[in-house]
Amino acid sequence: MNKLADSSEDRVAILLRRNQLSVTDGRRRILEVFMDAGVALSPHDIEEKTSERLDRVTVYRTLQTFLEKGIMHTIPTTDNSVLYALCKESCGAGHHHDDHVHFVCELCGTTTCLDGLTIPSIAMPDGYLVSQVNMVVNGRCKNCAA
Amino acid sequence: MNKLADSSEDRVAILLRRNQLSVTDGRRRILEVFMDAGVALSPHDIEEKTSERLDRVTVYRTLQTFLEKGIMHTIPTTDNSVLYALCKESCGAGHHHDDHVHFVCELCGTTTCLDGLTIPSIAMPDGYLVSQVNMVVNGRCKNCAA
DNA sequence: TACCGATTTGCAACAAAGTTGCAAAGAAGC
DNA sequence: GCTTCTTTGCAACTTTGTTGCAAATCGGTA
Numbered sequence A, B: 001m002n003k004l005a006d007s008s009e010d011r012v013a014i015l016l017r018r019n020q021l022s023v024t025d026g027r028r029r030i031l032e033v034f035m036d037a038g039v040a041l042s043p044h045d046i047e048e049k050t051s052e053r054l055d056r057v058t059v060y061r062t063l064q065t066f067l068e069k070g071i072m073h074t075i076p077t078t079d080n081s082v083l084y085a086l087c088k089e090s091c092g093a094g095h096h097h098d099d100h101v102h103f104v105c106e107l108c109g110t111t112t113c114l115d116g117l118t119i120p121s122i123a124m125p126d127g128y129l130v131s132q133v134n135m136v137v138n139g140r141c142k143n144c145a146a
Numbered sequence C: 001t002a003c004c005g006a007t008t009t010g011c012a013a014c015a016a017a018g019t020t021g022c023a024a025a026g027a028a029g030c
Numbered sequence D: 001g002c003t004t005c006t007t008t009g010c011a012a013c014t015t016t017g018t019t020g021c022a023a024a025t026c027g028g029t030a
Helices: A001-017 A025-037 A045-047 A056-069 B002-019 B025-037 B043-049 B056-069
Strands: A073-076 A083-086 A100-105 A109-120 A127-142 B073-075 B083-086 B100-105 B109-119 B129-140
Touching: A001 A025, A025 A045, A025 A056, A025 A083, A045 A109, A045 B100, A056 A073, A056 A083, A083 A109, B002 B025, B025 B043, B025 B056, B025 B083, B043 B056, B056 B073, B056 B083
Parallel strands: A100 A127, B100 B129
Antiparallel strands: A073 A083, A100 A109, A127 B129, B073 B083, B100 B109
16 A cells, blocks of 8 residues: 555565464454554454454464464463463563553553563562563553653 | 351351351351451352352452442562452442452462562552552462471 | 342343364465 | 465354343341
8 A cells, every 4th residue: 555554564474484384364464453543352353354354263373373483472360361462572482571561541441561571570489480471560551642 | 157157157147247248158258268268369269168059140240349439459470360359447438448469379370469468569650640559469479498 | 037129140132252173265386 | 477375254152241120038027
């Protein structure tokens, strides 16, 4: 459509190929939705935003694939929704750099990754092994705070 | 059945009355399941553990009531399950002291509240308002670490 | 202990979310 | 353009959660 969209399509194709995934229309559109949105999305959100012709099953399977490849990660939420978000470039299958804080705005409902904030380390009781730490902050985002 | 069970029943009744809730069989059994388990449970877990004669609808409604009264809190998880856990005695409707860390064991699957560990405070970017912070640690619990 | 009003429960029916098998369509390499 | 392997969509199904309503239960009172 325009240069921006073109370059976005290229980014998508490169990202897919780098992860040994064939470039299909469905995957392309799902990734574009995430890149455009810039926030975390639920499977239902994606079904809605990929205007028509993208089966619910395809959405679930594609998200699952992206999770396994390390292209995306899930975000824990206090309500019972499942949210997905794009990983940073440096992530891949097996080695996640997922130590950033997630923020849920209680007014506009959007969930975002605060990539700049690193989760502070905590001292666990003896005998526990830690593999991953998630931190989710609820409150009001920049736009809704005022 | 025995003294321990009796005292547990008393605790349950006292807890319910303190929160202006009538003492019914369903509520009693659900609370006992939580006290016996000592870990966070999903609605489905509860349906199974309250041996027969407790409708799914009742479980959901009771958990919702307990949430509102501040008897329980929910725990965010990266997989798509909804977990409930008993609050500390000091919690009540409106005033939660829910700033402890949650731990999910990736081997045995149990989720527990690490009441001893307080969530470290973090410096948010300008413009954000914080109302609640959740921290979930994944790894191996004491029993599964060895 | 029996009765009464208010709350709670179970049932049935429904809505939403997620899964599985399989045949048709599409991608990648030759 | 052809072949092979992967991905998609459909249909049917399971699981999870919700709503309305009548019957059962709770707590207080006589």
